[in-house]
Amino acid sequence: GVLYAVKMGMVVVGHSGMAPSVMPGDRVILWKTQSFELGDIALCPHPTAAGRFVMGRVVGRRGQTVEMGRGGQLEIEGETVDRDFSGTVRYTDPETGRTRPMSWGTESLLGVEYQFFIEEGREPRMLAAEVPNGRIFLMSDNRTHSGEDSRTFGPVEESTCTGRIWMRLTVSDVTPPELEHGLDFL
Numbered sequence: 001g002v003l004y005a006v007k008m009g010m011v012v013v014g015h016s017g018m019a020p021s022v023m024p025g026d027r028v029i030l031w032k033t034q035s036f037e038l039g040d041i042a043l044c045p046h047p048t049a050a051g052r053f054v055m056g057r058v059v060g061r062r063g064q065t066v067e068m069g070r071g072g073q074l075e076i077e078g079e080t081v082d083r084d085f086s087g088t089v090r091y092t093d094p095e096t097g098r099t100r101p102m103s104w105g106t107e108s109l110l111g112v113e114y115q116f117f118i119e120e121g122r123e124p125r126m127l128a129a130e131v132p133n134g135r136i137f138l139m140s141d142n143r144t145h146s147g148e149d150s151r152t153f154g155p156v157e158e159s160t161c162t163g164r165i166w167m168r169l170t171v172s173d174v175t176p177p178e179l180e181h182g183l184d185f186l
Contacts, residue, residue, distance in 0.1 A: 017148035025172030039112030044161035056138025068126035119144035
């Protein structure tokens with residue numbers, strides 16, 4: 001109980017930005033820290049909207065250059081991040097109520113494997129951005145979800161972040177069955 005009170009917390013995911021890794025309505029355990037590695041999912045105060053939080057995959061740290069090329073291909077320091085497409089799934093976003101086909105697959109960043117979404121017919125792109133000292137670059141696993149990562153508001157100050165998402169506790173009912181989510185370490 002003491003460990004939970006001091007180093008952990010529980011968070012309910014509120015938007016589709018990190019789908020399919022974590023879905024709106026998932027309950028996740030937060031490990032309280034202000035130090036992040038590439039591949040971690042960080043929870044940070046929203047830099048432009050007081051009282052809100054953002055959740056994103058750390059894809060860039062101090063001095064690194066992050067870019068997204070054709071087809072949403074992530075590159076860090078000019079190196080292409082390994083990815084493998086698994087297929088297409090129909091996903092209904094609980095925020096908008098809109099159902100759309102999403103290509104999904106797995107990326108591997110320094111040995112951390114995670115799922116990603118790219119909406120069919122859309123091509124997310126981003127010009128190269130260099131991450132300043134003391135900041136981290138957060139990117140949504142749902143690459144076509146807009147407004148909730150560093151592509152919109154820039155790198156965030158690492159020391160202001162609350163912690164990293166450590167484990168899924170419960171699975172949302174909006175999770176497509178093809179994704180086979182359960183009690184998972186993230």
